[in-house]
Amino acid sequence: MFIDYYEILEISPNANSETIERIFRYFAMRYHPDNRETGNESRFSEIVEAHNALRDPVKRAQYDILYREHLGLRHELAEGARDGGGMERDSVIQANLLSLLYVRRRRDVNSPGIGDEELERLSGCPREHLEFHLWYLKAKGFIGRTENGTFAITVDGIDHAGTKHGQDRPDATRLLNHAD
Template sequence: MFVDYYETLEISPNANSETIERIFRYFAMRYHPDNRETGNESRFSEIVEAHNTLRDPVKRAQYDILYREHLGLRHELTDGARDGGGLERDAAIQANLLSLLYVRRRRDVNNAGIGDDELERLSGCPREHLEFHLWYLKAKGFIGRTENGTFAITVEGIDHAGSKQARDRPDATRLLDHAD
């Protein structure tokens, strides 16, 4: 796991060596385990680790490469969170997976599973993305693993797929309104 040493020391990535030393001394005194009022051994260890890396020019240069990569990943995650279409796409993929598994269950109730490779092919979703959706649907109880290791829709999954489909079809709602 990546640790942001700049955040640990509460300094800018552009901080010079004097600033790093000054801030380190301040935090070291504050969090040193011998300090009865504010001592914190865990926080002290984090500060020492950050200081030892950032004070050495070679270690800092190596760390800064990792830092920039991590910063790029954070920007990707932030951009992905801002993209409102991401949730809608995920919901569509999950609905598609449930539909595929529903049809399979309807065709053969005793052999209702679909394997990972076939799900990838049928859904058009790459394996690395499919893993998230399968995890989610499994955690919600909508799908499960069969005895032979394939995925199959559960009763909860069928109920969920049916209720979602009814809500998404305005004509179905109108039919229900006229049935009374």
Template sequence: MFIDYYEVLEVSPNANSETLERIFRYFAMRYHPDNRETGDEARFSEIVEAHNTLKDPVKRAQYDIAYKDHAGLRRELTEEASSTKGVERDVVIQARLLSLLYAKRRHDVSNPGIGDVELERLSGCPREHLEFHLWYLKAKGWIARVENGTIAITVEGVDRVNSEHRRDPTIRLLDHTAS
């Protein structure tokens, strides 16, 4: 797990060595285990580790590379979280997976599963993205692995597909125009 040493010391990534030393001394005195009022051994160790890394120019340069990578990942996560497109896309992929597994179960009740590679191919979703959707659908109880190792829709999954089908307004419109 990445530890943000700048956050630990409550300084900017642009802080100079003098600022780092001053802040370190302040926190070291405050959290030192010998301080009976505010001592905190775990916090003190964290502060010492952060200081030792950031005071050494070579270690700090190496740390800053990891820090920038981590900051980039945080930015990506924040952007993805603020966009509804990712969630909407996930809903479509999950519905597609359930529909594929539903169709397979209806077609061959005695052999209802689809293998991982085939599911990846049919869904058009790469394996690294598919794992999230499979995890979610399994956790909801809508799909499960069967004895032969393939993935199949469960009774709860069939109920889910049926409930979504009944709510789809385009289906209702088609039913009304056909009569």
């Protein structure tokens, strides 16, 4: 797990060595375990660790490489969260997976599963992209693993897919209403 030493010391990544030392001394006195009013042993340990990594120019340069990589990852996560289409795409992929598994179960109720590689091929999604969707559908109880390790749709998955399908087709609801 990445630890943000700049955040711990509450300084800018552009801080010079004098600033690092000054802030370290301030926090060290404040959080030292011997300080009866504000002492905090775990906070003190974090501050010492951050100081040790940032005071040495070589260690700091190595840390800054990791820091920039971490910032890039945070930026990617923030961009992904702002992209409203991501969740819509995920819903489409999940609906397609349920449809594939539904058709397979419908065709052969005794052998309803589809293997990982076949799911990858049929869905057009690489395995690493499918993992999230398979995890989600499995956690919701919409799919499960069969005895031979393949994925199969569950009763809840069929009900869920049927509900979604009915919402997308108002004529199906209208037909049900006219049957009364």
